[in-house]
Structures are given as structure tokens and as C-alpha cells.
Amino acid sequence: MKVDGKHFRSIWFNQDTGRVQIIDQRWLPHEFRVVDLVTRADFAASIRDMWVRGAPLIGATAAFAIAEEMKHDASDTNLDEAWEELNQTRPTAINLRWALNEMRDMLRDIDVQDRAAMAHKKALEINDEDVECNRMIGVHGLEIIKKIAARKKPGEVVNILTHCNAGWLATVDWGTATSPMYHAVQAGIPVHIWVDETRPRNQGALLTSWEMNSHDIPHHLIVDNAGGHLMQHGQVDLVIVGTDRTTAHGDVCNKIGTYLKALAAKDNNVPFYVALPSPTIDWTVRDGVAEIPIEERDDNEVTHVQGKLPDGSIGSVQISPDGTPGANPAFDVTPGRLVTGLITERGVCAASPEGLAKLFPERVQG
């Protein structure tokens, strides 16, 4: 999507320098910084410390990490070591393991001297496929927005609430939850977005708001607790969120606080959709609450807030008393029964084993 009118992906291979580059998201929206990822340590840190984040982008970054690794040591030992180190960087987003497996499974079958070239090609393919999946999510999600717009008076806005950043910054391009929004704007449907700030890391405040600003999409930033109130007062037509891992039974793991939004949406008859490319489905898992590992992050993210200080520098301030410990589960699971539908690159389906099986029959086990 666009930054100051210029097209960017969130990660790319720079042909001129031969380096993988990313938008370093730690500094947005206050500073736009592009950095090179060179060593395995760079790639691992970029995922672990959230220079890049969002399930699809984490997967795309891991694919490039393996590709770069193969350029200096394409041995099985190095491949396995890199797989292990990268796989440990973040535990919840399944796209990480998916991309690492895609790379390793392909590389295992080919000669060591051919691996660097093949890994590079495969990483580019994984990145391009992510873009196409997210574009198609937008095409299918647009139909949902069109139906809601058709029930309104001409010109009346469709109010969409979203949580965290499931935008183009969380993918290679387009975003998952945001792709239907971008497509709606392109189709001339007036939309207005309620952007949850998304404590503690504030991905909504920092990143989704920045995306909406960059594309002139009307929006308001709201505190995480405002959503239920807005739904009670008819100010939300639709919720669309992303996911870090969706189970074969349709349970959806996403940024902490998503579950509460789904409960409020259910109580107020507001449609609650989850947008995802198929690599976000973990076909080995059924019960999301019991089986998905939830990342516990540093409590410093809860007790402190990062932002722009009056002198223009970016800094962190403590908001809790000295000595109060924080607890920081980064994700929660919304059971499929609270989800109106899953928007995938193949279409929209029920968040159930049957719904997913209809769209992905090849994944149904015998």
C-alpha cells in the first residue's frame, strides 16, 4: 500500500543491494525507518522484538531468513539450526512454522549447491502468494460490506470496528482485516473505521491509525473498552479482525482483547468476521483454548507506555506504581461459535469444521 503516495510492501528483496529490507515498525507512526536484515540474528531479533509483526508478515520474514541463510551455508545442519532458532522467536502465530516448514521441506529434496537459488525463489513466491491471498480476502470481504451498505440510505457510512493491526503492515501487502476496507474505499463505498488502540503494544493506535491516515480513510481511535458501548448504540455495523492461528474447528486466536469484542458483538447482533490467509489455519489443532500456546510477553509492556515525548524524541514512561508487577498474555482465543464467518482467499465460510472443509476439501482427513 502507500506511504506518502509511494507504493511499499512491508518486506522486500532489494535487487540493487542484494539485501532483504523491512519497514522497522518499532518507530511508526513517528518515524519511517527502513532497515536491512542480514544475519540470522537480525532476522530472529526482527521477529522476536517486533520490528516486524503480524502473523503473515512473520511467516514471510522467516522465509527470507532461511533463503539468506542458505546463501552462506546450505547444509542440512545449518538449515535445521536456522529452523529451530527462528521457530522459537514467537510461539502463537502459526504462519511462522508454516513458512519454515515450506522452506525446509522444499530444500531437503534438492542438492546442497542448488539450495541458495531455490530458497531465494521460494521466499519470493511465499511473499507474492501472501499479497495475492490478502488481495482476494479484500475481494470477498467487499461483498459483505456491499450487502451492509445496500441496507443503508444512499451515502450513509458503514462503520467497521477492528482490533490490533491486521493491516498491510501485518502482512506483505493489503492486510487481512483491512483489505476489505481498502477494497470498499476503491469501490466508492463510504466506510468509517473504529480503531481499537490495542493495549499494551498499541498496534491500533500506532499502526492501524497510521495506515488509515495514509489512505485518507475516515477513522477514530478508541480505547479498547469503548467497543461494547458503541455496539450497544448502533454505531458498529460490522467487526473485522485478523488472526494469528485459526483451528480446524474454527476457533480464532488473535490479539488479546479480541474475545471480549466477539462477546460484545454477539450480545448486540453485530456481525463478527475474521479475515485470514489459509497459512494461518493450523489443521493440527481443534480446540483453540486448550491447545494454542499463548505468548506471554515482558510485563514492561504493561507497566510502561512508549510514545512521542514533548521534545519530539520517542521514549517510554512508567504508568504504574514502582513494584506493581504486570501480566502480559498477548493473545486470546475466540470460540468459533462467536464468529459470523471466516474471510479467506477462497471465499467466506462458517467458523466450523464443516465450513472450513467446504473451502479446503483437500485438508479434510480421510
Ligand code: MRU
Ligand atoms: O503481536 P502482533 O502485533 O504480532 O499481533 C498481531 C495480531 O494479533 C494480528 O491481528 C494478527 O497477526 C493478524 S495480522 C493480519
